[in-house]
Amino acid sequence: MPKIGNTKEILADSLCNLAETKPVNDITVLDIVSNCGLTAPTFYNHFRNKYDLIVWYYTRLWSSVLDKTGKEGYVWRDAVHDGLRM
Template identity: 40%
Template sequence: MSTKDMTKTMFAEALIKLLNHVPFKKITVTMLANHCRVPRQTFYYHFHDKYELVHWIYSSDLNKAMVENANESWSKVTYLFFQKLNEKRVFYKKVLIDSGQNSLLEHSQTYPANLFLASLSQGGQSPVLKDLQFSLNYHAYACSNMTRHWLLSEPDVTPEEQNYRTLRAMPQVLYNELNSYREKKQV
């Protein structure tokens, strides 16, 4: 892990610890820097604000599930991501309460769609068909809101069940394209 990633991870761990005692809205950059025993400018070197830190945590969790399981089926990758969200449910519940500008909800609606669009474009689907792009964006918005609902209010629903629900609701054309892309990468 690079020094830059270690510093980002240090701030992520500080945020998670502070959330045990302080509501997300009341956590400041100064509190994070003090917890890490570094100057505030160190935080600003890596992140614009605490929202960007939350986005980085979420994006890192998603990227890790995708990269570490590049040879797995699409359904396995999504299951592993839901499992990671569930493991960090306490954290995600505390940051998902906020749904305004720069919120994690807003980020989770756009980041995965952009990531998958970029992957599909690199996989020979360039340019990505407008219908496929619409399906991807539509599903990303629905999935992010339903995942938020799951994390905030359905603790008895397992990651397996949430994954099944999400994949069953995915437009078939999108599911086929994502699986096709993953199969091409494995060859």
Template identity: 40%
Template sequence: MDENALDLRVRRTRKLLQDALLNLMSKKSFQAITVQDIAAEAMINRSTFYDHFVDKYALMEYTVSQQFQEQLMNKLPDRNHYSAENLRALITTMWEYFGGLHGRCQHGDEQERMLFQSQVMNVVKRVLTNWLSEAPEASTGDQSACELAVAVMSWAMYGGAHYWSENKPQGTGEELAERLIPILNGIPHIQRLMERP
């Protein structure tokens, strides 16, 4: 079989599984959903499910990561560089995605939301790592400075979004970004990156 056709078939099957999972999660908790439920909803057999994912957790992680990454890539003005505009897009997309979890996980619990959020954080860390690889410290071999900046920024963004959801539930992602960007730009590593011509 042609490799492109195989790849298309894999993507189509994974999309069916993602849609099935999200549809089921709008009706009941993730914990109550079985692999058999997902396979039946996607109209495939269980062995096909296991050809793609080891369990429902792997499917959930893949689904969240893919959805958030697609949503983010559609909003970034320039995907490969650190800028205030890109940072604003990253923060607002994260806020919107976290806010949307309440709609997608109506029957979910805190553990379920944490699983979703950890996948979003993984994407955020990858994006920030890519952006910060341009920093002077990255070219001089001080990788720990970049890693620390990524950790601080991603957790600051997560903490800001969590605070915002509890204290400003009607607030927007743009408002959150306006408050967070000056804080994030105050990190010395980021200041040096922003000062570059």
């Protein structure tokens, strides 16, 4: 069984993979867990719904971008630019 942090990442990766071929509105929790080999109860141990997963994913992405600001000449403008390219 994956570690908790890894479980969230696995679910996010699954959603992203599915979103390449299917509109997010059409993706279900069952689609997400079936795609990555986890179960619906596991999903609901971590997230309320797929939108909660999406918020977690984008918050994590933006946090990693913003953490770079002020380090080694990485400025706010660069952070915003990198964030928008995601």
